[in-house]
Amino acid sequence: xxxxxxxxxxxxxxxxxxxxxxxxxxxxxxxxxxxxxxxxxxxxxxxxxxxxxxxxxxxxxxxxxxxxxxxxxxxxxxxxxxxxxxxxxxxxxxxxxxxxxxxxxxxxxxxxxxxxxxxxxxxxxxxxxxxxxxxxxxxxxxxxxxxxxxxxxxxxxxxxxxxxxxxxxxxxxxxxxxxxxxxxxxxxxxxxxxxxxxxxxxxxxxxxxxxxxxxxxxxxxxxxxxxxxxxxxxxxxxxxxxxxxxxxxxxxxxxxxxxxxxxxxxxxxxxxxxxxxxxxxxxxxxxxxxxxxxxxxxxxxxxxxxxxxxxxxxxxxxxxxxxxxxxxxxxxxxxxxxxxxxxxxxxxxxxxxxxxxxxxxxxxxxxxxxx
Numbered sequence: 001x002x003x004x005x006x007x008x009x010x011x012x013x014x015x016x017x018x019x020x021x022x023x024x025x026x027x028x029x030x031x032x033x034x035x036x037x038x039x040x041x042x043x044x045x046x047x048x049x050x051x052x053x054x055x056x057x058x059x060x061x062x063x064x065x066x067x068x069x070x071x072x073x074x075x076x077x078x079x080x081x082x083x084x085x086x087x088x089x090x091x092x093x094x095x096x097x098x099x100x101x102x103x104x105x106x107x108x109x110x111x112x113x114x115x116x117x118x119x120x121x122x123x124x125x126x127x128x129x130x131x132x133x134x135x136x137x138x139x140x141x142x143x144x145x146x147x148x149x150x151x152x153x154x155x156x157x158x159x160x161x162x163x164x165x166x167x168x169x170x171x172x173x174x175x176x177x178x179x180x181x182x183x184x185x186x187x188x189x190x191x192x193x194x195x196x197x198x199x200x201x202x203x204x205x206x207x208x209x210x211x212x213x214x215x216x217x218x219x220x221x222x223x224x225x226x227x228x229x230x231x232x233x234x235x236x237x238x239x240x241x242x243x244x245x246x247x248x249x250x251x252x253x254x255x256x257x258x259x260x261x262x263x264x265x266x267x268x269x270x271x272x273x274x275x276x277x278x279x280x281x282x283x284x285x286x287x288x289x290x291x292x293x294x295x296x297x298x299x300x301x302x303x304x305x306x307x308x309x310x311x312x313x314x315x316x317x318x319x320x321x322x323x324x325x326x327x328x329x330x331x332x333x334x335x336x337x338x339x340x341x342x343x344x345x346x347x348x349x350x351x352x353x354x355x356x357x358x359x360x361x362x363x364x365x366x367x368x369x370x371x
Contacts, residue, residue, distance in 0.1 A: 002035040016143075024074045032074065037067040075099060077217040080230040081198075082313040083210065087238050087320060091208050094200045094313045095215065095226070096171070100150065102216040103157075103199070105223075107207045109165045113196030114172075115218060116153045118186060119146040150218055152177055154187040157196050164204035169311065171198030200313065236318040238262040241277075241307050243326035252295050253328045255279065255303050259290045261319070267291075268319065274310025275319070279303065302327050 001008045001019045009019045019036075044060040077097070084092040095104060103112040121144050130137045152175070159165035172195035180188055210226040217223060240262040247254035257279055259268045267290025270276050277284050279294040280303050286292045296303055304325045312318025 002037065004032050005035075025076075030073070031071045033069050034072045035067055035069040037065065039063060039065045075217060075219045075222060077101065077215060077219075077222045077224055078230075079215040079224075079226060081232075082234050083208075083228075083231045084234045084236040084312055084318060085208060086202070086236060089206060091203045091205050092168075092201070092234075092236065092312060093203065093213070093231075094168075094198065096198045097215070098197070100195060100197070100218050102218055103196075104201070105214040105216055106165065106203055106205070107209075107212050108205050109203065110160050111165060111167070111199055111201050112158045112160075113199060114152045114157050114170070114189075114193060115150045115196070116186075117148055117150055118184060119148050120181065120184060121146050148220070151180060151186060152189040152193045152195075154189050156189075156193075157199060159201065166202045168200035168202055169198075170194060170196050170200070172196050200311070234312055234316055234318050236312045236320065239268060239307050239309065239319040239322045240265075241305060241322040241324045243279075243303060243305055243324045245326060245328055246293075247295075248298065251298055253298050253300070253303075254293060254295045255305075255326060255328075257284075257286065257292045257294070257305050257324070259286045259292075259307055259322075262322075270307075273315045275315070276308055277305055278308060279305040296328075298328065300328055 001010065003024070008021065008024075011017045011019065041061070041063045044062075045057055046060060047055055047057040077099070079095050079097050079101075081093065081095040083094075086092060093104075100115060101113060102115065103110065125141055125143070125145055127138050128141045130139065157167055157170050159167050174192055175195055177189040177191055177193055180186060210228045210231060213226045214223050215226060240260050242258045244256050244258075245253055246256045257277055259270065259277065260266060261268060267286070267288065269286055269288045269290060270292075271285040271287060277286060277292055279292065280296045280300070282294055284292045284294060294303075302325055304323065306323045307319075307321045309315070309319045309321050
């Protein structure tokens with residue numbers, strides 16, 4: 001076996017050789033020529049036994065060398081990315097690979113990319129032809145060489161178990177899905193798909209040791225533990241969202257939203273980073289003071305808001321989302337408010353009369369006695 005004309009490995013004396021691809025070094029995306037060369041030698045001893053004469057023999061030797069060359073790239077598995085710890089202790093991990101790869105093996109689960117595998121053989125290897133002087137004979141081949149193929153699965157990238165592992169986003173180049181042979185029936189993607197060169201995950205685990213997470217390549221035998229030095233740690237903190245009613249008219253109510261860092265109280269300006277607020281279904285951004293205003297119809301009894309943060313690995317520091325609700329005193333709440341404040345004084349008066357009746361001999365409780 002040769003790579004660009006240089007011998008990688010060789011063996012002799014066997015019909016089923018095993019060759020090694022060790023000590024190969026990747027060279028970016030450069031293609032190289034891999035050549036498999038086989039030399040078959042045959043020796044025939046021909047003996048001529050003439051009557052009353054000494055036998056004579058003749059040795060015939062013939063050697064045939066066949067070779068086939070294909071263009072390949074050396075597959076080198078290296079992974080880098082970002083990591084974070086969620087406020088609840090979950091592990092956030094974003095991993096990138098420059099080549100197609102299989103996914104991640106986690107201490108408490110797995111994450112698989114878009115590619116899966118199947119093995120197939122070429123039917124032309126099913127039979128062998130033996131040639132003799134008197135003709136040829138065809139027999140069933142005892143060896144059926146298989147070749148492993150990768151294909152994009154219809155389900156796409158998959159986390160397991162889904163209860164504790166979730167996919168946040170998948171990155172990669174856009175490809176046209178290959179057409180599988182008719183004899184191969186698999187749940188393959190049809191049309192275009194996104195190669196899973198980058199996978200963002202959230203894992204419910206207390207084990208944040210990247211050395212115990214392994215990246216698995218598409219080429220058999222290529223796997224390695226993640227190297228913490230290749231991952232940038234991103235701080236991720238909780239956000240704090242509050243709402244307040246600051247203005248009223250006969251038909252509208254104005255609500256102010258304030259978004260801040262829950263740990264430091266510093267305002268969060270969504271206009272200067274990825275992320276936004278949703279207030280009463282309207283998408284708005286906060287200013288440099290972390291404030292946004294929305295005017296809504298007064299018919300609403302309450303206004304809800306939600307902070308939708310950008311991806312934590314794209315925004316430093318990263319924030320988790322938050323929600324808030326403020327009662328606006330709409331039509332229904334106005335009636336409830338009036339009933340509440342009307343019953344409170346009456347209730348206090350009745351309770352006071354009950355206590356006086358119990359501690360004295362006036363015995364007027366209940367006041368409706370005798371009615």
